[in-house]
Amino acid sequence: MNEQNTINQTGMPENNSMTVMPLLQVNDLCKRYPGAGSYMAVYHMSFSIPRGRIIGLLGPNGCGKSTLIKMVNGLLAPTSGAVYINGMVPGPETKMVISYLPERTYLDNSMKVCQMIDYFCDFYTNFSKEKAYYMLGALGIDLNARLKTLSKGTKEKVQLILVMSREADLYILDEPIAGVDPAARDYILRAIISNYNPNATILLSTHLISDIENVLDDVIFMKNGSLMLHASVDSIRSQTGKSVDAYFREVYAC
Amino acid sequence: MAWELNSDRPIYSQILEKIQTRIICGIYQPGERLPSVRELAAEASVNPNTMQRALSELEHSGLIITQRSSGRMVTEDTQMIQGTKREIAIAEIKAFFANMRELGYSSEEILQLINENQPRSDALTQ
Numbered sequence: 001m002n003e004q005n006t007i008n009q010t011g012m013p014e015n016n017s018m019t020v021m022p023l024l025q026v027n028d029l030c031k032r033y034p035g036a037g038s039y040m041a042v043y044h045m046s047f048s049i050p051r052g053r054i055i056g057l058l059g060p061n062g063c064g065k066s067t068l069i070k071m072v073n074g075l076l077a078p079t080s081g082a083v084y085i086n087g088m089v090p091g092p093e094t095k096m097v098i099s100y101l102p103e104r105t106y107l108d109n110s111m112k113v114c115q116m117i118d119y120f121c122d123f124y125t126n127f128s129k130e131k132a133y134y135m136l137g138a139l140g141i142d143l144n145a146r147l148k149t150l151s152k153g154t155k156e157k158v159q160l161i162l163v164m165s166r167e168a169d170l171y172i173l174d175e176p177i178a179g180v181d182p183a184a185r186d187y188i189l190r191a192i193i194s195n196y197n198p199n200a201t202i203l204l205s206t207h208l209i210s211d212i213e214n215v216l217d218d219v220i221f222m223k224n225g226s227l228m229l230h231a232s233v234d235s236i237r238s239q240t241g242k243s244v245d246a247y248f249r250e251v252y253a254c
Numbered sequence: 255m256a257w258e259l260n261s262d263r264p265i266y267s268q269i270l271e272k273i274q275t276r277i278i279c280g281i282y283q284p285g286e287r288l289p290s291v292r293e294l295a296a297e298a299s300v301n302p303n304t305m306q307r308a309l310s311e312l313e314h315s316g317l318i319i320t321q322r323s324s325g326r327m328v329t330e331d332t333q334m335i336q337g338t339k340r341e342i343a344i345a346e347i348k349a350f351f352a353n354m355r356e357l358g359y360s361s362e363e364i365l366q367l368i369n370e371n372q373p374r375s376d377a378l379t380q
Contacts, residue, residue, distance in 0.1 A: 053303070054303075189299060193295050193300075194292060196302045213261075214259060214298075216301060217301055217303050233301075234267075234304070237262065237264045237265070241263075246262070
């Protein structure tokens with residue numbers, strides 16, 4: 001893709017040095033969904049991500065973002081190629097260090113918010129109850145409410161808080177703020193910044209680019225299952241004179 | 255409140271300018287200790303690495319000094335701060351003149367227009 005050449009990678013992390021193992025390494029990854037009319041949902045993707053970054057995974061609907069994310073989380077097996085987290089293929093060890101917010105909710109609707117917290121605490125050794133209670137309090141969420149009584153947006157907030165309350169190495173958030181109101185969105189972004197841990201990385205997919213662009217270090221653009229661009233936000237801005245949001249609209253114009 | 259940033263310029267250079275302005279107009283006094291990177295990043299709603307980069311650049315220019323024990327401080331060199339202020343003012347004037355020339359005014363006409371349209375002194379104080 002020539003787009004990858006028009007933006008040079010200055011300002012990019014020095015993640016290719018041989019001495020430091022990248023947090024996430026994706027090597028020539030492909031995924032074909034079987035069945036009639038099968039196509040390559042992810043097509044020969046290669047990239048690596050170091051620690052201490054906040055990275056946006058961007059692309060139009062159906063470009064393979066969620067498929068990629070599911071392979072990193074070990075929920076889908078690659079057709080070919082490989083994913084390494086801390087040098088390990090996805091498995092129980094990598095699930096301990098990845099905190100994953102899926103695109104769809106999986107929480108038990110009949111449970112109360114406080115029960116959900118205990119559940120996560122039992123499940124994950126790196127879960128911080130204090131952090132969860134603090135954020136739930138800041139957003140004014142009733143701990144005794146059952147999930148089924150909460151609005152769609154509030155449910156999303158609860159789920160995001162559960163995911164962000166783990167002390168993980170890699171947070172993978174698939175559309176984390178889509179259903180959340182702008183004020184809560186601001187709070188969540190600030191929470192992400194102030195919880196920022198230089199040893200951890202956040203990879204998030206979203207369509208709300210202008211809302212989160214100032215928070216991102218780097219962006220990965222995907223198109224038709226392929227990597228189109230992997231560059232820092234400021235290098236895109238200084239070389240195109242456009243925001244990432246405006247650049248995205250230009251690149252993916254329908 | 256998040257800082258107001260333009261969408262078409264690199265974020266770090268805009269943050270750098272905002273902090274520079276705060277130093278020049280005395281919001282951050284000479285010798286004053288600056289908030290931490292994390293606090294500033296949260297206040298501005300920007301990525302901490304971006305904030306770090308802006309502060310490093312200001313350190314490089316000398317406006318900010320890092321002391322191992324007490325974090326980042328504004329320089330106590332008031333002459334340097336005044337010098338930076340003057341540089342920015344001159345750049346603003348140059349940009350203004352360039353815009354006016356684009357409209358077709360000569361230097362004399364521009365100066366005359368300035369004299370005719372000086373804001374009253376009470377309008378100058380924000």
